[in-house]
Amino acid sequence: MDIVLQGLSLLINFKVILVIVVSAIYGLFVGAIPGLTATMAAALLIPFTFFMDPVPALVSIVTMSAMAIFAGDIPAALVRIPGTPSSAAYTQDSFELTKQGKGELVLGVDVVFSAIGGLMGAIILMTSAPLLAEIAFKFTTFEYFWLAAMGLSATVMVSRGSQIKGALSMILGLFFSTVGVDITLGYPRFTFGVIELLNGVNFIPAMIGLFGVSEVIRSVMQGELAYPIARVRAEKIFSGIFKMFKRYKVNVLRSGLLGTFIGILPGAGADIAAWIAYAVSKRSSKEPEKYGAGSIEAIVDSGTANNACLAGDWVPALVFGIPGDSITAIVIGVLFMKGLRPGPMIFETQPDIVYAVYLAFILANLLMIPFGYLAIKASSQMLRVPRNILMPGILMFSIVGSFAINNSIFDVGMMLVMGVTGYFMEANGFPVAPIVLGIVLGPIVEKNFMMSMIKTDWDATQFFTRPVSAILCIVTLFIWFFPLFAAVLEKTRKRNNR
């Protein structure tokens, strides 16, 4: 109880409350504008968090991401374009229901069930993270190696589109992580005599380039989007919500747990959670024919799952320092910047900060309802912000944000290179999120592998003989070979059916 109060005291002060309010507005704005993602918003937020104390820095990311993931539902319902990828699974259903005159119900369900999902995720985070931290104390370099390898593998398996392209993106991120001084001999790798590269590819300009600048380039290539915006009466969004909750309470429980569990898996984020919850919902629904044509049940399930996933993503990030998704990959970077090491020790040395994060999740999800209501009221104005003014603004923010970290013009150049790389990759179907995970997990994989080998004088058997290592190894190998397995099973099934 003492520690909860300590966490609360860190949260309840004017500066942190101001950060929460500003981050909430920022998250709602970014989430509601199609093309601007929560990961991009987090990347642009980093330069500010660099100058903040740890608690407001972490709280700002928690609040922003919770609001952004909900706010992506707004344009999905009003314009048939998801504001963030996590709303894509149920965009069609949302828009169809809005066309049938039920826009208020859709948006009410979006805001309330997102908040409920987020609260469920927060409670699971609060209860499971300390338990997992106890187990994590027994982890050594062997276990961390397999855990990071499992995270990389899961990232590839769940990446959207081609898994080969997802793998190549991830390997590119791993390659970027090798730039700089190596861990064994301190030898400079791929620096080409450039002093600034001795510290490696600077994480922050790289993120800003990959997510911010690439989106600006993509936007100017698409031109101005003009779309009709459906009108809704914000004051009516909460009518009928209790009936929805009574009717779909089992769905809410199932999707909240499912979303949180998917978040706990390293590499799987809110968009994956929404898609999986949609598929599970359709399978178990009494009205599957409505899915895709206007199913409120689909929106309940997916909307709950994607917000629940956000808290789940923090479990591996806090307990192991392994990101649950691309936003928590950024969070891990922020933690290191603040001199905090994610891992089980943070629960011992800085429990007040950990509890402040838990309470921030709860507060953000409670605030989602009044703030979400205001965002829905302002939605038609937000959706009309002209992109040819917005995008130059985002570009200049990106430039200054990249410069601000080290007062270095080189970092602005790095941002530009990463922006062009990110643009060309996404234009050709290569997902960009695995690059982030590769950059963050690469040093963990290499460091733990090399340390394990050096301390055992290159005896690799302990990677397979230690009990937890062996389990993690089997899970990782299963993830690697599962697509092959599934393809062979499918071919055999088709042959038997002929």
Add this chain to the structure above:
Amino acid sequence: MKKNDIIGGGIFIALGIFIFTQTWNYPSPEKGHPGPDLFPNLLALLFIGFGLALILKARKLVSAEAEIVPGPKRIANALFVLAIVAVFVGVVNFVGFLITSAVLLFLLMKKLGVTILKSAIASIIITLFINLMFSKILRVPLPYGILGW
């Protein structure tokens, strides 16, 4: 997408080969154990392997309908964005942040079709807002130019 995948696969294979050319003379720790070259060499093999897989898969794909290529105006807009960043990098230390940002934002918005008046007002407001956020609140020393701005 098919032709681009073959090119993409080729680029990754070339990157893998490039990595090998860089790592061949990396030093080794004692007893000839792997050192700084181990991880990059593994990545190089993966680049080559997955790059080949991408090419083979692309060759099996039936050519899709012709891709929509953005018009020259849109491509010019994108190149303009890159040029803006490059010019910022080149001149900001001489001209100072306030003038560089306001002018470049104005030019970019004009290029994207915003009217002169709206471009001027928006670029000044955005510049002042960024200056307030970074220079005054976060105390980041943004470059001053020869005019001291």
